[in-house]
Amino acid sequence: MPQRSYSSGTGGECVEVTVDLPGLVPVRDSKNPHGPALVFTVEAWSAFVGVL
Template sequence: MRQYDLNNAHWFKSSYSNGEGGECVEVSYDFDGVVPVRDSKNPTGPALLVPAAAWSAFVAGIAR
């Protein structure tokens, strides 16, 4: 299994986030083929690694 170093990842919070630290996720687009997703309230905690195609389908589904 491939290992990813997320220490220098650039994380982004949804533009729909209210900025008050609510229930948000952050994502990073720094990696080819995978999108790391983490809980914004626990930035040092674990991240889920979602295949990029699955993430794109998820975001497209939400947009609809």
């Protein structure tokens, strides 16, 4: 799955987002690729990143 990773630049806050699931946005800690993911609707994720 295509993924995009984002970090704070200091190496502490890293997230990975999968972008190819229609209507859903799974997000996980990129430092723990086998750990759990939070799954948001596209609308919820857009509202979240729109506030940043």
